Amino acid sequence: MATIHDVARISGYSLGTVSNVINHPQNVAPATRARVEAVMADLDYTPNANARNLSLGHNRNIGVVLPNSTLPYFAHIIDGIMQAAFPTGYRITLLPTNYDENQELQYLRELQQKSYAGLIFVSRQIALAQLQSQSAGHQLVVCEDVGDVALSSVYTDRLPTYEDAFRWIQKQGYRDVAVLTQRSPADSQTSADLVTAYRSVFGHDLPDDRLRLGVMTARDGYDVAQYFMTAHAPVDFIFANGDDIAAGVYLAYHDAKREMPGLLGTENQLTSRLLKFPTINHHLSTIGHVAFNLAVRAGVRHQLIKSDFLVH
Amino acid sequence: MATIHDVARISGYSLGTVSNVINHPQNVAPATRARVEAVMADLDYTPNANARNLSLGHNRNIGVVLPNSTLPYFAHIIDGIMQAAFPTGYRITLLPTNYDENQELQYLRELQQKSYAGLIFVSRQIALAQLQSQSAGHQLVVCEDVGDVALSSVYTDRLPTYEDAFRWIQKQGYRDVAVLTQRSPADSQTSADLVTAYRSVFGHDLPDDRLRLGVMTARDGYDVAQYFMTAHAPVDFIFANGDDIAAGVYLAYHDAKREMPGLLGTENQLTSRLLKFPTINHHLSTIGHVAFNLAVRAGVRHQLIKSDFLVH
DNA sequence: TTGAAAGCGCTAACAT
DNA sequence: ATGTTAGCGCTTTCAA
Numbered sequence: 001m002a003t004i005h006d007v008a009r010i011s012g013y014s015l016g017t018v019s020n021v022i023n024h025p026q027n028v029a030p031a032t033r034a035r036v037e038a039v040m041a042d043l044d045y046t047p048n049a050n051a052r053n054l055s056l057g058h059n060r061n062i063g064v065v066l067p068n069s070t071l072p073y074f075a076h077i078i079d080g081i082m083q084a085a086f087p088t089g090y091r092i093t094l095l096p097t098n099y100d101e102n103q104e105l106q107y108l109r110e111l112q113q114k115s116y117a118g119l120i121f122v123s124r125q126i127a128l129a130q131l132q133s134q135s136a137g138h139q140l141v142v143c144e145d146v147g148d149v150a151l152s153s154v155y156t157d158r159l160p161t162y163e164d165a166f167r168w169i170q171k172q173g174y175r176d177v178a179v180l181t182q183r184s185p186a187d188s189q190t191s192a193d194l195v196t197a198y199r200s201v202f203g204h205d206l207p208d209d210r211l212r213l214g215v216m217t218a219r220d221g222y223d224v225a226q227y228f229m230t231a232h233a234p235v236d237f238i239f240a241n242g243d244d245i246a247a248g249v250y251l252a253y254h255d256a257k258r259e260m261p262g263l264l265g266t267e268n269q270l271t272s273r274l275l276k277f278p279t280i281n282h283h284l285s286t287i288g289h290v291a292f293n294l295a296v297r298a299g300v301r302h303q304l305i306k307s308d309f310l311v312h
Numbered sequence: 313m314a315t316i317h318d319v320a321r322i323s324g325y326s327l328g329t330v331s332n333v334i335n336h337p338q339n340v341a342p343a344t345r346a347r348v349e350a351v352m353a354d355l356d357y358t359p360n361a362n363a364r365n366l367s368l369g370h371n372r373n374i375g376v377v378l379p380n381s382t383l384p385y386f387a388h389i390i391d392g393i394m395q396a397a398f399p400t401g402y403r404i405t406l407l408p409t410n411y412d413e414n415q416e417l418q419y420l421r422e423l424q425q426k427s428y429a430g431l432i433f434v435s436r437q438i439a440l441a442q443l444q445s446q447s448a449g450h451q452l453v454v455c456e457d458v459g460d461v462a463l464s465s466v467y468t469d470r471l472p473t474y475e476d477a478f479r480w481i482q483k484q485g486y487r488d489v490a491v492l493t494q495r496s497p498a499d500s501q502t503s504a505d506l507v508t509a510y511r512s513v514f515g516h517d518l519p520d521d522r523l524r525l526g527v528m529t530a531r532d533g534y535d536v537a538q539y540f541m542t543a544h545a546p547v548d549f550i551f552a553n554g555d556d557i558a559a560g561v562y563l564a565y566h567d568a569k570r571e572m573p574g575l576l577g578t579e580n581q582l583t584s585r586l587l588k589f590p591t592i593n594h595h596l597s598t599i600g601h602v603a604f605n606l607a608v609r610a611g612v613r614h615q616l617i618k619s620d621f622l623v624h
Numbered sequence: 625t626t627g628a629a630a631g632c633g634c635t636a637a638c639a640t
Numbered sequence: 641a642t643g644t645t646a647g648c649g650c651t652t653t654c655a656a
Contacts, residue, residue: 003649015628016629048366049425050366052649054634054648056632061405079387091407093403093406113358113360251586326643329642344642366633367648628654628656630653639644639645
């Protein structure tokens with residue numbers, strides 16, 4: 001493949017001049033410029049991005065840190081990031097962690113080595129404080145509410161939306177509500193908000209045996225439904241952390257020919273529309289969009305994306 | 313951030329030695345190595361990937377070319393690619409095309425400039441022949457059956473599976489079958505296979521007004537269903553190009569309180585399980601997996617992934 | 625307006 | 641076993 005040397009040699013101009021027609025065309029005589037450009041077209045020349053980045057000391061890559069997972073949650077955020085990145089010419093590199101903290105640290109180091117112009121942590125294991133300490137002057141964004149931590153962030157106001165949802169559930173006359181989540185309230189703000197919202201609406205703590213952890217997929221939903229069907233105290237409503245998961249629960253009750261409890265999901269509006277249960281729209285694609293914009297802009301900024309409770 | 317110069321200076325060894333402890337540790341005395349590594353840890357040093365790649369003349373990035381689209385089809389393939397890439401240390405860069413041929417050409421040029429170790433075309437606009445001519449000696453893989461073209465490929469044996477599906481439809485007694493696709497049979501092998509399979513099973517061509525093009529999303533499915541509901545010759549079966557699309561059709565008939573036609577989708581096993589209609593599993597994640605492996609291996613190879621017709 | 629040369633951080637001969 | 645040096649392809653002073 002042709003290098004800048006080739007176009008210099010063939011066009012008869014110097015390296016510096018060719019570089020100028022690429023980067024500062026206004027500083028070169030129109031005739032020269034035309035001739036150089038002709039040669040470049042002729043050779044099908046494109047600058048070597050690596051060399052250019054090394055010389056410049058920066059690049060236009062944004063790394064997206066996420067567990068390697070097929071969850072729709074991530075797919076939607078990635079999609080939003082891609083949509084936002086495309087018109088800007090930035091490239092998106094997928095950085096899977098496999099839930100390994102050391103892997104995250106490695107990506108952070110690569111950020112400091114300027115392998116990336118910015119890093120979006122869609123999910124993280126590493127402590128926020130550590131993230132912040134590593135981020136001095138760098139473009140780092142986290143997809144969650146970070147409170148006072150000096151880290152750019154996009155997040156949703158889950159609490160009021162969860163309260164809306166629980167109020168609706170209560171008004172429908174449901175009494176025995178179960179909640180499915182991935183992580184425990186101690187490990188995840190989302191789960192913590194969930195139990196807080198429950199308490200504020202129902203006036204008492206969510207019973208331990210009504211909070212089921214480790215639920216991530218439709219299959220998990222199917223399995224956890226078995227638990228409730230065989231528990232001696234049946235539930236009449238299941239608040240699932242995802243429409244697909246709610247669908248898994250639906251299937252389990254359906255297959256068992258048991259009376260269907262009330263159901264609620266999040267994100268996938270198609271499934272919940274089909275099954276006519278309410279859902280919460282977290283506007284994941286918008287979150288991705290905003291995350292990208294924060295990553296390429298200087299300074300720490302926090303942005304709230306409002307989520308909606310939706311009855312079909 | 314620390315460079316290799318810093319660790320050389322601070323450890324008291326030369327550039328070459330430090331480089332050796334990174335790249336050829338067996339060529340350096342254990343004591344030296346230990347001391348250099350201590351300094352590297354101390355400085356939290358990580359090699360600058362850009363510089364290294366430039367020097368080496370290659371890197372471990374695989375570009376994935378795809379329209380910037382949120383379709384589950386792409387999400388599943390990307391997921392397979394990521395899963396396969398992670399343990400190898402290769403990085404995945406998303407390369408959206410916006411269906412623009414020039415954008416695809418640009419990525420090809422970047423491949424030749426060694427910006428990528430390989431390119432996976434999940435979808436393409438550019439002609440196969442042109443792809444091939446640009447790919448001399450490079451790692452290029454295409455996610456479709458390329459016939460005799462000397463380009464690595466992963467593809468599914470759609471035709472026999474489509475025939476299985478049409479035979480099943482016929483055996484159920486359906487007579488008036490409609491088919492939904494994204495692109496016309498002239499533009500897309502998938503669509504061509506579809507009409508071929510129809511003909512071979514039913515013994516006649518699929519009537520023009522039974523083949524609806526431009527269908528991509530659940531909403532499209534909903535809209536196209538309106539067409540069939542108002543057409544003077546109603547259909548009794550709709551073969552949709554995706555479970556979500558089939559679900560859109562389902563909703564439309566359901567909302568209109570019309571008699572539900574037979575339905576078939578592809579890919580999303582959850583929706584089709586919920587609605588109990590048959591589907592086709594194209595094993596998209598496997599396709600991604602194989603595509604990655606082909607991209608990092610030398611030589612042209614073709615790999616067939618068998619798809620399955622599934623009745624729930 | 626154009627050219628010459630230094631340097632980005634690293635690797636891999638080649639010397640010692 | 642370790643050090644020295646050229647060079648990867650490019651950008652950007654600085655001179656002419």
